[in-house]
Amino acid sequence: MRPLPPLKLTSIDGNLESVAEVLGNPKSLYDDGWMASCPAHDDRNPSLSLNIGRDRDSILVYCHAGCDRMDVFNAVRRSVAEAGLFLEIAHSKQDAS
Numbered sequence: 001m002r003p004l005p006p007l008k009l010t011s012i013d014g015n016l017e018s019v020a021e022v023l024g025n026p027k028s029l030y031d032d033g034w035m036a037s038c039p040a041h042d043d044r045n046p047s048l049s050l051n052i053g054r055d056r057d058s059i060l061v062y063c064h065a066g067c068d069r070m071d072v073f074n075a076v077r078r079s080v081a082e083a084g085l086f087l088e089i090a091h092s093k094q095d096a097s
């Protein structure tokens with residue numbers, strides 16, 4: 001099964017650290033990505049990866065524990081919206097079909 005592309009959150013400042021902190025258990029990665037607890041399942045070992053998109057104004061989210069990508073996307077969107085971090089949220093171009 002081919003992995004689907006990650007979903008994309010369009011952020012006002014691309015601040016991954018603050019998003020990871022909102023989700024809990026933030027862990028910095030070597031490549032300026034972050035791991036955090038996945039809000040779509042009971043996640044004690046952070047399995048959600050957060051990366052800045054190529055356009056530098058979006059955040060890619062992906063749950064390595066295998067959560068449905070729409071569940072992850074909606075749960076992250078809800079969490080960050082409650083924290084007031086985002087003005088706009090968009091799907092990545094791959095999802096536009």
Ligand SMILES: [Zn+2]
Binds near residue numbers: 040041043064066
């Ligand atoms: Zn998950």
